Amino acid sequence: xxxxxxxxxxxxxxxxxxxxxxxxxxxxxxxxxxxxxxxxxxxxxxxxxxxxxxxxxxxxxxxxxxxxxxxxxxxxxxxxxxxxxxxxxxxxxxxxxxxxxxxxxxxxxxxxxxxxxxxxxxxxxxxxxxxxxxxxxxxxxxxxxxxxxxxxxxxxxxxxxxxxxxxxxxxxxxxxxxxxxxxxxxxxxxxxxxxxxxxxxxxxxxxxxxxxxxxxxxxx
Amino acid sequence: xxxxxxxxxxxxxxxxxxxxxxxxxxxxxxxxxxxxxxxxxxxxxxxxxxxxxxxxxxxxxxxxxxxxxxxxxxxxxxxxxxxxxxxxxxxxxxxxxxxxxxxxxxxxxxxxxxxxxxxxxxxxxxxxxxxx
Numbered sequence: 001x002x003x004x005x006x007x008x009x010x011x012x013x014x015x016x017x018x019x020x021x022x023x024x025x026x027x028x029x030x031x032x033x034x035x036x037x038x039x040x041x042x043x044x045x046x047x048x049x050x051x052x053x054x055x056x057x058x059x060x061x062x063x064x065x066x067x068x069x070x071x072x073x074x075x076x077x078x079x080x081x082x083x084x085x086x087x088x089x090x091x092x093x094x095x096x097x098x099x100x101x102x103x104x105x106x107x108x109x110x111x112x113x114x115x116x117x118x119x120x121x122x123x124x125x126x127x128x129x130x131x132x133x134x135x136x137x138x139x140x141x142x143x144x145x146x147x148x149x150x151x152x153x154x155x156x157x158x159x160x161x162x163x164x165x166x167x168x169x170x171x172x173x174x175x176x177x178x179x180x181x182x183x184x185x186x187x188x189x190x191x192x193x194x195x196x197x198x199x200x201x202x203x204x205x206x207x208x209x210x211x212x213x214x215x216x217x218x219x220x
Numbered sequence: 221x222x223x224x225x226x227x228x229x230x231x232x233x234x235x236x237x238x239x240x241x242x243x244x245x246x247x248x249x250x251x252x253x254x255x256x257x258x259x260x261x262x263x264x265x266x267x268x269x270x271x272x273x274x275x276x277x278x279x280x281x282x283x284x285x286x287x288x289x290x291x292x293x294x295x296x297x298x299x300x301x302x303x304x305x306x307x308x309x310x311x312x313x314x315x316x317x318x319x320x321x322x323x324x325x326x327x328x329x330x331x332x333x334x335x336x337x338x339x340x341x342x343x344x345x346x347x348x349x350x351x352x
Contacts, residue, residue: 053297055323077273077301081324089327103275107301110308 004029004066004092006052006082007073008039011098015072017043027061053081055089063090072098080104083113136214139202147204149177152217154199160219166191171205171212178202222286224249224312226272226302227293231318233258235290240265247281272302275309283310291317296324303333 001024005012008030019026020043029052030036039047050057052071063069069086071079076099083095097108099118108116125138140149154161160168165176179193180186180200187193189201195217205213221244225232228250236248237260246265249272250256256267270277272291283289289306291299296319303317316334319325325337 053324054321055327075297077295077297080301080304081297084331085324085327088331101274104273107305107309111304 001025001067002062002065003027003068003070004052004058004061004063004086006069006071006079007098008032008035008047009072009074011072013039013042015070016046020044020046029057029061053078053085055085058085058090063092066090066092068092068094068096070096070098074100076100076104080108080111080113083108084111087112135218136210146206148207148210149202149204150210150213152201152203152214154195154197154201155218156197158195158197158219160195160217161197163195164191165189165193165195168216170216171209174203174205174209174213176201176203221245221288222282223247223288223290224272224278224281224283224286224306226250226289226291226299228255228258228267229292229294230258232290232292233260235292236265237263249277249281273298273305275305278302278305278310283312286310286312288312288314288316290315296320299335300324300328300333303328303335307333 003019003024003026005016005026005028008028012028016026016028026046028039028047029050030039030047031051033049036047036049048061063086069083069092071082073079079097083097086092087095094114096115096117097113099105099108099116102118102121105116105118135152137151138148139151142148176189178186179189181196182198201217203213223239223244223246225236225246225248228248232248236246240246240263247268248265249268249270251271253269259267268281270280272278283306289312291302293299299317299319303315306312307315319328319335319337320339322337322340325335328335
């Protein structure tokens with residue numbers, strides 16, 4: 001694959017190194033002259049000095065035949081503009097942008113950027129998984145379908161303990177997929193399954209209904 | 221009209237003054253407090269320190285009730301991103317921004333962002349002056 005990386009900072013550098021190692025054709029566009037020289041000395045001639053948000057620069061390096069375009073500068077606006085140019089001017093099939101402000105995910109998605117990666121969010125998610133008392137943990141996002149897989153823990157004092165799943169009014173679009181109990185094997189819940197204290201429930205839900213699902217399951 | 225201007229440079233400050241005199245309600249944003257010294261002393265609008273690419277700042281500036289949004293910072297990409305947030309997330313009826321790079325302006329105009337390129341306009345004006 002021909003992969004263009006905008007931004008030759010630490011993220012861009014190690015990304016280029018890894019992708020080169022996998023045998024891809026990689027080109028890094030970096031604004032700084034000395035940083036460009038450093039990358040070329042370390043990785044061979046894979047970097048050019050230039051502004052990756054400029055049409056002329058992208059045209060010169062053959063963005064039209066790129067299979068993937070990755071913008072990882074430290075500035076969200078530069079990453080957005082670079083990806084929009086790649087997508088709309090050069091028809092690159094896949095654009096990936098790094099985000100510093102996680103809130104920018106909405107506007108990036110709306111403007112057609114295929115994948116956004118926010119290091120801030122990744123670290124936050126790791127913290128959520130580490131903290132066992134957190135009422136609802138995100139395990140996986142299925143972005144194309146607008147779904148997410150979450151884990152909900154039933155606290156020992158929850159009013160829902162002893163209730164059957166059919167007695168709960170689960171929000172539409174939420175599916176309970178698995179119950180993991182402190183003792184015994186994990187099981188697929190049915191309408192007649194009774195909730196127990198410390199149950200870990202793995203469920204498929206949507207960002208809009210996750211709050212309702214959490215409330216219904218924990219009864220709090 | 222409620223108008224938000226992002227960037228209090230010479231152009232932003234001057235535009236804010238002009239609109240303010242005509243009785244519009246103007247809020248001007250800049251990341252540097254110092255920039256506001258460019259505003260005319262009789263400016264009666266609001267000057268707010270903050271980054272116009274940040275939704276929270278835009279909300280504080282009243283973007284949900286804004287009739288127009290103008291992005292005139294020094295950086296093309298700041299202006300492009302803020303203009304698209306104003307248009308696509310907050311549906312501001314009138315959004316205009318400055319894009320120095322004519323090629324970039326061309327692309328974003330085709331994506332529905334109303335943009336002016338001082339580079340093109342000013343070069344043309346200079347040419348006309350010389351040929352006069």
